[in-house]
Amino acid sequence: MLEILRDRGVEFDVVEYLKHPLTRTDLERIVDAIPDEPAELVRKDKRFGELGLDAGDHTTKEAVVDLLLEHPELMQRPIVFKGDDALICRPSDKVLAFLD
Template identity: 55%
Template sequence: MSDVRILHHSACSTSRHALDEATAAGVDVEVVQYLKQPLSRDELLELIGRLEDPPADLVRKDGFFKGLELDPASYETPEAVADLLVEHPRLMQRPVLVRGDRAIIGRPKDRVAAFLAESR
């Protein structure tokens, strides 16, 4: 069983940084490419329950979000965030690192090393 699960998007430099940090630290990682294997609503709610960050932080408020004319205030509860990410998985912030009952968003990048150090 892996020490850490990383919800990863290979085109994202911050996500690649998290994988590089894990390799350098010798941490056993399970990589989940969430765009190829989208999480179900139940899996997202479980993830949000472990997340040390506010649920709203799991949503990328990027150009795609704005293009959909979404209101950030509508996506603050776990349920609303999960529903949005089921419909639009590309809006999930990345990377997300999960270990046991804890999860963090790996932004800014310096959060990753500290989280990985705790997993050893």
């Protein structure tokens, strides 16, 4: 992802949210900016299962934000912002269409 941005000469900031946790306001901004349903922001991987979570319990904006405040490692990434819009760029090449 970073290589794609560099190759296109795009200036960007990397937010290391596990080292510097996002605030409720930050997470609400992300949820509001992505075109997907809030639940798409949550990784439903092994860790999700280890925590005994149920995807059906994390579908609303408030529930997703609460979950990611407690378990930031479950956030889908990378997320790219362009102005007020954002996209979960997984797979990474989704960023190309988003930036055009």
